[in-house]
Amino acid sequence: MKQENHVVIMAGGVGSRFWPLSTPECPKQFIDVLGVGKSLLQLTVERFDGICKPDNIWIVTNKMYVSKIKEQVPQIPVSNILCEPCRRNTAPCIAYVSWRIKSKDPKANIVVTPSDHIVTNIQEFKRIVTNSLKFTSETDAIVTLGIKPSRPETGYGYIQADLSSASLRNKELFRVNSFKEKPDLATAQQYIKKNFYFWNAGIFVWNVNTIVNAFRVYQTSLAKVFESLIPVYGTAEEQAAIDKVFPECENISVDYAIMEKAEEIFVHPADFGWSDLGTWGSLLKQAPHDLYGNSVIGQDVKLFDSSNCIVHTIGEKKVIVQGLDGYIVAEHDNTLLICKLSEEQRIKQFTE
Numbered sequence: 001m002k003q004e005n006h007v008v009i010m011a012g013g014v015g016s017r018f019w020p021l022s023t024p025e026c027p028k029q030f031i032d033v034l035g036v037g038k039s040l041l042q043l044t045v046e047r048f049d050g051i052c053k054p055d056n057i058w059i060v061t062n063k064m065y066v067s068k069i070k071e072q073v074p075q076i077p078v079s080n081i082l083c084e085p086c087r088r089n090t091a092p093c094i095a096y097v098s099w100r101i102k103s104k105d106p107k108a109n110i111v112v113t114p115s116d117h118i119v120t121n122i123q124e125f126k127r128i129v130t131n132s133l134k135f136t137s138e139t140d141a142i143v144t145l146g147i148k149p150s151r152p153e154t155g156y157g158y159i160q161a162d163l164s165s166a167s168l169r170n171k172e173l174f175r176v177n178s179f180k181e182k183p184d185l186a187t188a189q190q191y192i193k194k195n196f197y198f199w200n201a202g203i204f205v206w207n208v209n210t211i212v213n214a215f216r217v218y219q220t221s222l223a224k225v226f227e228s229l230i231p232v233y234g235t236a237e238e239q240a241a242i243d244k245v246f247p248e249c250e251n252i253s254v255d256y257a258i259m260e261k262a263e264e265i266f267v268h269p270a271d272f273g274w275s276d277l278g279t280w281g282s283l284l285k286q287a288p289h290d291l292y293g294n295s296v297i298g299q300d301v302k303l304f305d306s307s308n309c310i311v312h313t314i315g316e317k318k319v320i321v322q323g324l325d326g327y328i329v330a331e332h333d334n335t336l337l338i339c340k341l342s343e344e345q346r347i348k349q350f351t352e
Contacts, residue, residue, distance in 0.1 A: 003107045003137050006056040006208075007048045008097050011041055011065065011115035012084055017279055019347055020335040021312065029116040030068045033277060034287070035297035035314055040116045040277070045073050047122050048111070051129055056108075058101065059115070060084060060093050079234070085243040090202075091257035092222060092249035096242065098211050099226040103233035108208040109137045117201070118286060120273025128172075128270050132205040135170045135266070142214070143173065143205040144259065146198025146267040147274045152188035155278060157181060157200040157255070161267045173266040179255055198267060201274055204254070211258070218261045222249060280328045280344050284310040310341070 014024045022028040029041045038046070045057060054075040061069060063083045070078065082097055094112060101108045111129055119125045132143040146159045158180040167173040179200065183191065191197040215223040225245050232241045259265060275286045287295040287310070294303050298313040304322040312330040313319045321329055328344060330337045339347060 003109055003207075004056055004105055005052045005133055006058060006101055006105065006108045006110045007052045008094070008101075008110060008112045009041070009044055009057065009059045009115045010090065010093060010112070011059050011061045011069065012087065012093070013114075013116065014062075017344075017347075018277075018283075018330075020330060020332045020337050025064070026068070027065075027116075028277065030065065030072065032314065033283065033312075034118065035312070039072055040118065041069070042072050043118065044113060044115050045076070047119055047125055048129075051111070051126060051133070055080075056105075058082060058097050060097050062087075083239060083242070085246050088246060088249045088251050090254040091219065091252045092246060094211070094254050095215050095219070095222045095226045095249075096246070098208055098215070099229065100233050100238075102208045102212055103230060105208070109133050110206055110208055110211070112204040112206075114202055114276070117274060117276045120286075122272075124270075124272040128268055128272065129205065131170065131172060132268050135167070135173055136205050136207050136210065138169065139264070140207070140210050140213075141264040141266050142210060142259070142262055143266050143268055144176065145201050145203040145205075145270045147201050148269055148271045149192050149197065149199050152185060152192050153199065154183060154185055154188050155282075156276070158183065158188075158191055159198045159200050159267050161196045161198060161269070163196045167266060173268050176259075176265045176267050179260050198269055199274075200255075201270075201276070204259075205268075210264075214258050214262055219250075219252075219257050222257070225249060280310050280330070281341050283312075284308075284341065308341070 011029050014027050018028045018033060021031050030039050032039055055077060057076050058080045059069055060082045066081055069081055136143055160177040160180060162175045162177050229241050232238045275282055277283055284295050289295050292307040294306060294309045296311045298311060298319060300317060301311050301313060301319045306321050306324045308326045309324050310328050311321060316331050326341045328337060328339045328341055
């Protein structure tokens with residue numbers, strides 16, 4: 001049986017940090033954050049074009065978002081949209097979809113990715129993913145993509161790699177020494193002084209048998225849950241069975257559950273213009289700037305005597321901003337936000 005590539009997109013998050021654009025009812029993965037006419041989910045699906053056919057793309061989400069997914073990516077089979085009845089972090093999510101894929105394609109080669117990140121160098125992204133897929137198709141290894149850090153970022157976890165010797169099979173892959181939690185600023189500054197620390201992008205590559213066996217070894221109870229559902233995968237009874245067992249699963253990330261325990265784990269250092277777009281500030285860093293550090297996403301926006309601002313006003317006919325330094329100006333659905341970038345963590349309490 002030929003080994004085929006599959007892509008798993010995790011799209012169940014309730015990311016509402018881009019308020020007023022994003023809300024729990026319509027989180028950021030379904031929004032045109034970049035002003036390019038496509039949502040982050042659509043961009044995620046698009047960048048796997050040529051790596052994986054639409055029939056092998058799987059989206060794991062919350063029931064409330066199924067209609068949005070059908071609308072935005074109609075090329076994905078409805079049977080490939082898997083619904084979690086509740087949030088249980090990434091390990092149960094990945095265990096579920098892994099057993100589900102295995103029931104259809106016992107030799108599947110899989111990439112797992114979040115739905116709400118951006119990549120600016122698509123060609124390099126595809127090269128690295130293809131390179132990693134070849135490696136995992138020939139070995140029992142797990143590969144994680146490690147982003148070369150450009151600043152002492154405290155919002156990301158880090159991967160410590162052993163760069164002393166590359167894999168004999170692939171010179172771009174190195175063994176992982178350890179995973180590091182999100183550091184404080186002093187620790188992050190130490191990390192970026194060394195060339196063997198990378199941002200953990202949460203993008204994983206493995207063969208379906210490798211990850212299923214890892215769950216069997218390191219997360220026996222989770223493995224038993226999803227192994228027991230083999231008779232119902234792909235049937236009309238699947239959703240009811242998942243609704244019953246999923247809430248009983250441990251709330252645990254795949255990093256804790258598998259990655260920090262697995263022995264054959266490698267990192268592929270990468271630099272393809274990646275960002276997880278977790279904040280308005282991260283969007284400002286990622287988007288094009290004018291000479292004064294302003295980033296504008298909108299049709300008719302004029303800035304005067306302003307610097308270091310992010311303006312997102314797609315729905316407005318004309319916007320004029322004067323005299324602001326370091327502000328967010330965002331409009332959506334008859335709501336206007338004007339807030340200091342330094343205070344954006346307080347946006348939620350402003351809206352309550």
